[in-house]
Amino acid sequence: MKSTVFVALDYSSAEQAWPLVNQLDPKQCGLKVGKELFTAAGPDFVRQLVAKDFKVFLDLKFHDIPNTVAKAVHAAAELGVWMVNVHASGGRRMLEAAKQALADYPQPPLLIAVTVLTSMEADDLTDIGIQRTPAEQVMHLAALTQQAGLDGVVCSAQEAAVIQQQCGKEFVLVTPGIRPEGAAQGDQRRVMTPAAAAQQGIQVLVIGRPITQAADPAAALAAIQASLTS
Numbered sequence: 001m002k003s004t005v006f007v008a009l010d011y012s013s014a015e016q017a018w019p020l021v022n023q024l025d026p027k028q029c030g031l032k033v034g035k036e037l038f039t040a041a042g043p044d045f046v047r048q049l050v051a052k053d054f055k056v057f058l059d060l061k062f063h064d065i066p067n068t069v070a071k072a073v074h075a076a077a078e079l080g081v082w083m084v085n086v087h088a089s090g091g092r093r094m095l096e097a098a099k100q101a102l103a104d105y106p107q108p109p110l111l112i113a114v115t116v117l118t119s120m121e122a123d124d125l126t127d128i129g130i131q132r133t134p135a136e137q138v139m140h141l142a143a144l145t146q147q148a149g150l151d152g153v154v155c156s157a158q159e160a161a162v163i164q165q166q167c168g169k170e171f172v173l174v175t176p177g178i179r180p181e182g183a184a185q186g187d188q189r190r191v192m193t194p195a196a197a198a199q200q201g202i203q204v205l206v207i208g209r210p211i212t213q214a215a216d217p218a219a220a221l222a223a224i225q226a227s228l229t230s
């Protein structure tokens, strides 16, 4: 299965995002709208991307009581997005409620659960009272997510092989923490290069700053795309 790059549009306004979006081809990549841009630009911006035929990943990582998350996921589906995410640590009932909220859609968005953020390492889990390694916690939450009937998980590319083994190749893997050779790691901790991630058959590679902070973002994306097939 070919990997699709989703560009994380982590900009402070729609005006900041449009110059890059206008250079992109919806057949070549998807777009991720996260907390910063959604809070600044709102649902209308998302609708405009959908109207331009982009696959949109609405990354708001819902994590709340089951009723609230179910309603939020439903609202996301109304926007016509291709994929939406929740936090797996919201628990089984929350995950099932989110899934149930999409039951009436003939073509619902993919529903994905975040396992362990790619910015976290073992010490960060210890701080919040989790004694498992990141990989163990990811596996645990991936199993819970699959049991709850969701389509896949957000994890780091480092855990992809074991999840594919446990959950099967149809289970959708979405991996941020992607860094081309030599790119600044920033706050990410569990990272992998785009080419190495693509070789594992990961369906969605989420890439932000290596593209958006480049002098020529469209050229940076093109170079990453080229590295996936070479």
Ligand SMILES: O=C(O)c1cc(=O)[nH]c(=O)n1[C@@H]1O[C@H](COP(=O)(O)O)[C@@H](O)[C@H]1O
Residues within 6 Å of the ligand: 008, 010, 034, 059, 061, 085, 114, 116, 117, 118, 119, 154, 155, 176, 177, 178, 186, 188, 206, 207, 208, 209, 210
């Ligand atoms: O759900 C996400 O997209 C996400 C989950 C995760 O564990 N780690 C993670 O980095 N992300 C998002 O993926 C993007 C990564 O951006 P860069 O680190 O700039 O490539 C950001 O928009 C994050 O919000």
